[in-house]
Amino acid sequence: MTAVLSTHGLVARYGDFQALYGVDTELHAGESVALIGANGAGKSTFLRAIMGLLPVGRDMVRLDGAPVGGTRPNEMVGKGVAIVPEGRRLFTGMSVEDNLRVAIDRAGRAGARGGWTLARLHRLFPILAEKTKVPVQSLSGGQQQMVAIGRALLCQPRVLLCDEISLGLAPKVIREIYAALPEIRAEGTAMIVVEQDVGLAQSASDRLYCMLEGRVTLTGRSAEITREAIGEAYFGVRHAMA
Ligand SMILES: Nc1ncnc2c1ncn2[C@@H]1O[C@H](COP(=O)(O)OP(=O)(O)OP(=O)(O)O)[C@@H](O)[C@H]1O
Numbered sequence: 001m002t003a004v005l006s007t008h009g010l011v012a013r014y015g016d017f018q019a020l021y022g023v024d025t026e027l028h029a030g031e032s033v034a035l036i037g038a039n040g041a042g043k044s045t046f047l048r049a050i051m052g053l054l055p056v057g058r059d060m061v062r063l064d065g066a067p068v069g070g071t072r073p074n075e076m077v078g079k080g081v082a083i084v085p086e087g088r089r090l091f092t093g094m095s096v097e098d099n100l101r102v103a104i105d106r107a108g109r110a111g112a113r114g115g116w117t118l119a120r121l122h123r124l125f126p127i128l129a130e131k132t133k134v135p136v137q138s139l140s141g142g143q144q145q146m147v148a149i150g151r152a153l154l155c156q157p158r159v160l161l162c163d164e165i166s167l168g169l170a171p172k173v174i175r176e177i178y179a180a181l182p183e184i185r186a187e188g189t190a191m192i193v194v195e196q197d198v199g200l201a202q203s204a205s206d207r208l209y210c211m212l213e214g215r216v217t218l219t220g221r222s223a224e225i226t227r228e229a230i231g232e233a234y235f236g237v238r239h240a241m242a
């Protein structure tokens with residue numbers, strides 16, 4: 001079966017600094033894959049490279065087997081890829097609804113089609129229905145994260161890239177947000193979830209990749225990978241044994 005999304009020897013640089021060293025991954029339709037790794041491992045870079053936010057070689061990223069590396073972000077939206085970026089990056093000074101309308105317009109322009117509407121999003125995160133006219137900066141962190149996820153969903157993704165959606169949130173809010181992911185997957189949307197909390201990453205995914213200093217150091221089925229293997233892959237064997 002052809003992967004919906006795959007990377008092949010993906011390399012990425014910031015000027016002279018190389019952040020990714022040949023990353024091979026694949027994501028199948030409806031699958032949830034977690035990407036874990038320490039600070040600076042290259043997780044956000046990996047998602048940004050897929051999204052077309054960094055220059056990468058054409059063949060290094062494929063959608064349904066077709067090379068798309070380096071395609072502009074708006075075009076990637078048209079092809080069914082959306083990102084919930086690290087730090088949310090909402091438009092402060094704008095209401096919840098206006099933030100979401102930007103995504104609806106963007107998806108419309110890009111030609112992305114799908115079943116997500118404001119009403120549907122309000123069923124997924126009911127609190128957003130009460131806050132439509134509220135400026136995003138006056139929402140709690142968890143509510144802002146729901147807006148950021150909503151903005152990505154309104155781009156009608158087949159592939160959703162989530163960058164540390166639990167960061168800085170209270171456990172109860174994290175549970176609420178992660179509880180929404182299966183419903184998103186039920187649409188057939190595949191997702192890559194970047195997560196620092198290893199237990200959460202394992203429980204929310206079918207398969208897992210661990211990255212260290214720009215390389216994949218471990219991959220396998222999330223339910224089968226041991227804590228010990230993760231520890232070694234996360235910190236490097238030398239560190240684990242020290
Ligand atoms: N804009 C940038 N310019 C230069 N170097 C960068 C830039 N963004 C990231 N890097 C470097 O690239 C490497 C990978 O960073 P990246 O943000 O992808 O890591 P990460 O795994 O997402 O980390 P975190 O868990 O802290 O979010 C790091 O060494 C980082 O310092």
Ligand SMILES: [Mg+2]
Pocket residue numbers: 043044045086163
């Ligand atoms: Mg990051």
